[in-house]
Amino acid sequence: MTTSTFKPAVPAQPAAPPARAKRAGRRPGTVAFLMLVPAGVLILTFLLVPIVLTFGLAFTNARLISPQPARFIGFDNFVRLFDSDTFYASLRNTLVFAIVIVPVQSAIALGLAMLINVKMRGVNFFRTIYFLPVVTSIVVVSILWLFLYQPNGLINALLANVGIQGPDWLGNPNTALFAIIVLSIWQAVGFHMVIWLSGLQTIPGELYEAASIDGANPWQQFAYVTWPGLRQTAIFILITITISAFALFSQVNIMTQGGPLDATTTLVFQAVRTGFQQQQTGYAAAISLVFFVLVLVVSLIQRYLTREKDAR
Amino acid sequence: MKPRLTSRLAAMMLVAAVPLSLTACAKGGSSSTSGNEESGGGGTLTLWTHSAGNKNELASIKTIVDDFNASQTKYKVEVQAFPQESYNQSVAAAAAAKKLPCILDIDGPNVPNWAWAGYLAPLEGMDDVLSKYLPSTVGKYKDKYYSYGYFDVALNMTSRKSVLKKYGIRVPTVDEPWTGDEFMAGLKKIKDSGDFVNPLDLATGSTGEWWPYAYSPLLQSFGGDLINRNDYKSAEGVLNGDKALAWAAWFRGLATDKLMPLKSGADPGKDFLNGKTAILYNGSWGAADGRKKFGDDIVFLPPPDFGNGPKIGGASWQWGMSTNCGDNTAGAMEYMKFASTDKYVAMFATSAVAIPSTDAAAATVKGYETGGENDIFRQLSKEFAVVRPVTPGYPFIATEFTKTAQDILNGADPQKALDQAVKNIDDNQEANGFFE
Numbered sequence: 176m177t178t179s180t181f182k183p184a185v186p187a188q189p190a191a192p193p194a195r196a197k198r199a200g201r202r203p204g205t206v207a208f209l210m211l212v213p214a215g216v217l218i219l220t221f222l223l224v225p226i227v228l229t230f231g232l233a234f235t236n237a238r239l240i241s242p243q244p245a246r247f248i249g250f251d252n253f254v255r256l257f258d259s260d261t262f263y264a265s266l267r268n269t270l271v272f273a274i275v276i277v278p279v280q281s282a283i284a285l286g287l288a289m290l291i292n293v294k295m296r297g298v299n300f301f302r303t304i305y306f307l308p309v310v311t312s313i314v315v316v317s318i319l320w321l322f323l324y325q326p327n328g329l330i331n332a333l334l335a336n337v338g339i340q341g342p343d344w345l346g347n348p349n350t351a352l353f354a355i356i357v358l359s360i361w362q363a364v365g366f367h368m369v370i371w372l373s374g375l376q377t378i379p380g381e382l383y384e385a386a387s388i389d390g391a392n393p394w395q396q397f398a399y400v401t402w403p404g405l406r407q408t409a410i411f412i413l414i415t416i417t418i419s420a421f422a423l424f425s426q427v428n429i430m431t432q433g434g435p436l437d438a439t440t441t442l443v444f445q446a447v448r449t450g451f452q453q454q455q456t457g458y459a460a461a462i463s464l465v466f467f468v469l470v471l472v473v474s475l476i477q478r479y480l481t482r483e484k485d486a487r
Numbered sequence: 488m489k490p491r492l493t494s495r496l497a498a499m500m501l502v503a504a505v506p507l508s509l510t511a512c513a514k515g516g517s518s519s520t521s522g523n524e525e526s527g528g529g530g531t532l533t534l535w536t537h538s539a540g541n542k543n544e545l546a547s548i549k550t551i552v553d554d555f556n557a558s559q560t561k562y563k564v565e566v567q568a569f570p571q572e573s574y575n576q577s578v579a580a581a582a583a584a585k586k587l588p589c590i591l592d593i594d595g596p597n598v599p600n601w602a603w604a605g606y607l608a609p610l611e612g613m614d615d616v617l618s619k620y621l622p623s624t625v626g627k628y629k630d631k632y633y634s635y636g637y638f639d640v641a642l643n644m645t646s647r648k649s650v651l652k653k654y655g656i657r658v659p660t661v662d663e664p665w666t667g668d669e670f671m672a673g674l675k676k677i678k679d680s681g682d683f684v685n686p687l688d689l690a691t692g693s694t695g696e697w698w699p700y701a702y703s704p705l706l707q708s709f710g711g712d713l714i715n716r717n718d719y720k721s722a723e724g725v726l727n728g729d730k731a732l733a734w735a736a737w738f739r740g741l742a743t744d745k746l747m748p749l750k751s752g753a754d755p756g757k758d759f760l761n762g763k764t765a766i767l768y769n770g771s772w773g774a775a776d777g778r779k780k781f782g783d784d785i786v787f788l789p790p791p792d793f794g795n796g797p798k799i800g801g802a803s804w805q806w807g808m809s810t811n812c813g814d815n816t817a818g819a820m821e822y823m824k825f826a827s828t829d830k831y832v833a834m835f836a837t838s839a840v841a842i843p844s845t846d847a848a849a850a851t852v853k854g855y856e857t858g859g860e861n862d863i864f865r866q867l868s869k870e871f872a873v874v875r876p877v878t879p880g881y882p883f884i885a886t887e888f889t890k891t892a893q894d895i896l897n898g899a900d901p902q903k904a905l906d907q908a909v910k911n912i913d914d915n916q917e918a919n920g921f922f923e
Binding site for chain 2: 236238241242243255322325326327345433437451
């Protein structure tokens with residue numbers, strides 16, 4: 176699972192006092208705005224413009240390779256899409272993947288972050304180790320785990336040592352998605368661990384001291400001091416994990432190519448397959464459009480559920 | 488207030504940037520650069536090949552290019568090598584950006600698609616030269632030659648004489664191949680003995696073009712096919728008829744009866760050399776390693792005849808000229824003619840350890856002369872090779888067949904899976920106006 180392609184702004188900080196801003200005049204505003212321009216232009220050309228083009232392409236029969244220009248065909252692509260079993264399989268797999276990954280990966284990342292949030296010698300060693308999979312290319316990780324998951328691979332060999340006959344992880348429709356979930360969590364958990372860590376470190380230590388003086392046990396400290404203090408971080412992590420979970424593609428492309436029996440096909444994978452390999456750009460644009468709407472709806476729901484209930 | 492001013496200014500700038508970026512996009516897209524990457528009229532032709540990582544083939548290409556460059560001073564060819572996995576997509580991307588190289592190699596079955604799309608220019612004035620090539624090694628579309636290849640390879644059932652003798656299995660010949668029943672009986676004998684982990688290995692772990700290349704001939708041997716080759720309009724009846732269902736049942740049965748692994752290992756060739764596999768479905772490219780390990784014991788056999796005669800795949804990588812050569816088209820044609828002589832066919836086929844495309848070249852390549860040790864591959868190719876369907880819709884058919892065959896192997900209902908594949912293929916052919 177790759178990290179999201181853009182770097183969102185840090186969680187909102189309280190605004191600077193207005194008096195000081197007025198004195199500094201326009202300069203901070205201009206500087207801020209100049210810093211915004213490069214990223215803004217890039218986002219515009221590589222994100223917004225392609226999205227708008229996709230909206231248009233989805234209603235045509237554009238092909239990747241064709242001597243004839245694309246024709247407008249209205250909703251045909253969508254009719255075909257909603258009629259296709261593979262689409263529903265992709266949708267199901269994408270949703271299952273997201274529903275499992277979001278809580279599990281966040282929880283594991285939080286656990287790891289709390290483990291490394293200590294001041295002791297050697298903690299940086301562990302921080303590095305846990306973060307290493309993130310900086311490894313997902314392609315390399317997928318190939319490695321492909322070998323691990325083979326019927327006579329390392330994982331089954333280890334299981335055999337304790338007497339369990341391991342299944343063909345990637346060849347069995349029941350275990351293939353689970354196998355990909357495990358490796359995705361392994362690869363990406365370091366990234367969210369670091370974000371949780373930064374959130375943990377903003378919680379003042381005095382609160383913990385006060386809590387322990389009051390006689391709170393570790394669990395109560397977590398529930399009443401840590402967790403509320405992590406609220407902003409949690410919202411950020413929730414949204415970014417969800418978005419990158421929906422974009423599952425590389426692992427499927429390398430390890431299972433959507434199989435076996437559509438057990439691991441995802442929306443992005445289907446879009447790439449139909450758009451590139453099958454050369455049907457219009458149809459792939461339709462899939463992308465559906466994907467975009469899905470992610471937008473989910474993000475809006477999440478944003479609504481996690482909005483600040485106390486008015487500003 | 489400051490934040491509002493900033494955000495307003497930012498918004499205005501972004502809006503202003505829209506027409507700027509759109510014009511930039513439009514300009515980049517519409518300017519078409521010809522195949523000369525360097526200075527405009529310099530006569531430099533770029534040549535793309537998929538052989539990056541393939542030492543022998545790349546060396547052969549470089550030799551031909553060096554010879555061509557040395558033989559005249561007007562044009563200069565430059566080689567750019569790509570990895571095979573992403574090669575087709577790189578070409579598609581280059582075509583979309585109108586930056587195709589002048590000379591490029593193409594996987595045989597893709598030639599009709601690229602010719603129809605306008606990527607390839609027909610090879611003028613080479614008809615008599617190319618008529619001497621093996622039919623599966625040239626790319627012909629709408630009666631024009633678009634490409635030629637230096638070699639072909641032959642799929643075969645690789646095994647050992649001693650193994651076949653041990654289980655009383657007859658050694659088949661090109662004239663008398665195994666029947667389907669004979670083949671299955673032999674496999675069962677091997678399985679019952681328990682001596683081999685895999686009585687048969689069809690290399691189902693490979694991905695990509697291997698699936699249509701290797702498994703559609705088996706379908707064709709049963710009497711089915713990927714599409715109706717009379718008019719290339721529909722796959723109805725050939726891909727989902729009785730014969731195709733028989734193939735599907737046989738294919739799945741091999742895995743459920745444990746006659747072959749459902750998903751073969753990472754290197755089926757090595758599994759065979761290490762004695763894990765009794766009969767391996769492989770190409771002639773594995774011959775050298777096999778001979779090194781087993782010497783004379785190794786034997787290359789035709790695949791079984793399931794009713795329609797044994798069939799193997801045909802057509803390998805071929806060379807063509809793009810429509811993006813601009814002023815250098817004449818130079819590109821010169822190169823194509825220069826590179827098509829028997830001398831280079833022989834050299835290339837030798838380095839690739841494959842079947843030379845012309846009889847004249849075969850006579851000079853060690854092993855491929857009549858009676859030579861590699862002659863069997865030449866015979867297999869001549870007698871049994873079936874090219875993949877010659878239609879611009881082939882890339883779509885290939886991906887559909889791959890997915891369907893994988894699903895069938897994993898236990899999907901064959902009739903349903905094949906019907907869906909037929910529907911998709913027919914829709915695609917029709918959506919493209921049958922590629923008229």
